[in-house]
Amino acid sequence: MAEASAGAAAKVVIGSVRETAPGERRVALTPETCKKLVAAGATVRIERGLGLAAHQPDSAYVDAGAELVDTADAVLAQADIVACVQPPPAAAIASIKSGAVLVGMLQPQADAARGEAIQARGLVAFPLERLPRTTRAQAMDILSSQAGMAGYKAVLIAAQLAPKFFPMLTTAAGTIRPSKVLIIGAGVAGLQAVATAKRLGAQVEGFDVRPETREQIESLGGKFLDLGVSAAGEGGYARQLTDEERALQQQRLADHLKGVDVIVSTAAVPGRPAPKIISAAMATGMKPGSVIVDLAAETGGNCELTRPGETIDHGGVTIAGPLNLASSGAMHASDMFARNVFNFVSLLLDKQGALHFDWNDELLAKTVWPERAAS
Template structure:
C-alpha cells in the first residue's frame, strides 16, 4: 500500500468519545504498508493513548489539519465539520457515519471537494455486509447502556429478592422494538433479574425475543415489512395498538424504547396519555430520542418528571461504552475499507474501487449504478 495515507482527526461532536481507528486496526493497516496519521488525543475518549498508536506504527499529528493533510482516506465516527471537509484534497475517500443529506453545508463541501464519501449508515444490510455493519454493532452497545440507565433511574430492584423484610417482586420491564438494540436490551434486563417483555409490531421477532428469555407482547397488530424492517401502521391499526398498549403499561415498571424506521423520524408509540396512566415511580428510557423519540414526552438529551414518571431521552448511548464501541466500530470500518484496499491498490499505491460491488456502489454518496 505504498504511498497510501490514512488520516484520523479527533471527533468534534459534543460528547463523542469513540474513535474510528484503534491501535489494533492501526497495526493491521500499517503492517500492509499504509501510512497512518492520527491527531494527538484522538483516542483519549476511548482510553487509547497516543503511545499505543505510535507503537502500532502511526505518526502523531498536533492538529486535525496536519493529520488529514494529503490523506487518501479519512476515517471518522461522526462527520467532520464542513470547514475540515473543505480542506481535504480532491478525491479523498471519506468513511464514517456521515449523514450527508442531513446538513446542506456538509453535503455541499463533500460535492465541491469531489470527495468519495461512504456514509456507513447506507451500507446494504446483507449477510456479506454483517462484518461491516456499524449500525448493528453500535446499537448493541446502545441497548445495553439504555437498560443500565433505566436500572439506575428506577426506584426499585430489578431482580426478585427474598429478605428478612419480606420478598421483593422483580421489576416488570418492557422493551419496545426488537431490533439489535432492543434484543440487547432484553438480554441485559434479563441478566439483571427483571421480568422482561418485548414488543414489536413485526410478528417474526417473537422467536428472537423468547430465545433471550423475554415474553413476546402480542397486541394483535402486525406491521411486518420488507427487508426485516417495520412498515408504517395505518391510522386504525395505530389506534388499536395504542388502546391495548395503554392498558398494559399500567402494570409496567420500566420501559426501554428502541423502535426505529430507517430514514424516518422514530414512530410515536408511547403517548402522553399512556404515561399519565403509568404508576408513579415508573421509568421510560427512550433510546430513539435522537430521531424524535418513541415517547411523546421525550425531550432529547433531557431527563424529565411527568406526574411521577421519569422520562429520559439520552443521546449517543454507544459513546458511553467508548472502549468496546470503538473496537467494534473500527473493526467494521477495517472490513469495509478492505473492499478497496486490495492487492492491486497495494501495488499501485492508490485506492481501487470496484463499482460493480454493490456494497461500494450502494454505500457511496451519491449512489452509483451497478453495471449489469
C-alpha cells in the same frame, strides 16, 4: 529501482483526527486496526490525542505502527482515506485533500453545508449508514454494532433511575417482587436491552410490530407481548396498520403499560423520524415511580413527552431521552466501530496496499455518496 519507488508512491495514507462533535468519545481507528492497516501495506497518520477519550493512548498507536501528527489540518491534507465517527464540520472537510476518500457515519443529506463541502472537494464519500443490510456487510455494519452498546447502556440508565430493584429478592424484611420491564422494538438495540434486563433479574417483555421477532425475544429469556394485532407483511417487512388496527393496538398497549415499571423504547427507522408509540396519555397512566428510557430520542423519540438530551418528571413518571449512548461506552464501542471501518476500508485496498475502487462490488456501489451513475 524505479519500480520500487513507484510502488512506494502508490502506498495509501489513511488518516484520522480527533472528533469534534459535543460528547463524542469514540474513535474510528484503534491501535488494533492501525496495526492491521499497516500490515496491509498502508501508512497510518493520526492527530495526537486521537484516542484519549476512548482510553487509547498515543503510545499504543505508535506501537501499532501509526505516525503521530500535531494538527488535524496536517492529517487531513495528507490522507488518501480519512476515517471518522461523526461527520466532520464543513470547515474540516475543506481541509481534506481533494479527491480523497471519506469513511464514517457521514449523513451528508442531513446537512446541506456538509454535503456541499464534500462535493466541492470532490471527495469519494462512503457514509457507512448507507451500507446494504446483507450478510456479507454485517462485519461493516456500524448501525448494528453501535446499537448493541446503546441498548445495553439504556437498560443500565433505566435501572439507575428506577426506585426499585430489578431482580426478585427474598430478605428478612420480606420478598421484593421483580420489576416488570418492557422493551419496545426488537432490533439490535432492543434485543440487547432484553438480554441485559434479563441478566439484571427483571421480568422482561419485548414488543415489536413484526410477529416474527417473537422467537428472538423468547430466545433471550423475554416474553413476547402479543397485543392481538399483526403487522406481518410480505418479504419479512411490516405492513402499515389500518386506522382501526392501530387504534386497537394503542388501546391494548395503554392498558398493559399501567402494570409496567420500566419501558426501554428502541423503535427507530433510519433516515426518518422515530414512530410515536407511547402517547402522553399512556405515560400519564403509568404508575408513579415508573421509568421510560427513550432510545429513539435523537430522531424525535418514541414517546410524545420525550425531550432529547433531558430527563424529566411527568407526574411521578421519569422520562429520559439520552443522546449518543454508544459514546458512553467509548472503549468497546470504538473497538467495534473501528473493526467495521477496517473491514470496509479493506475493500478499497489492493494487495500492494494501494487505493483501488471495484465499482462492481455492491457494497461500494450502494454505499458511495453521491450515487454513481451506472456504467
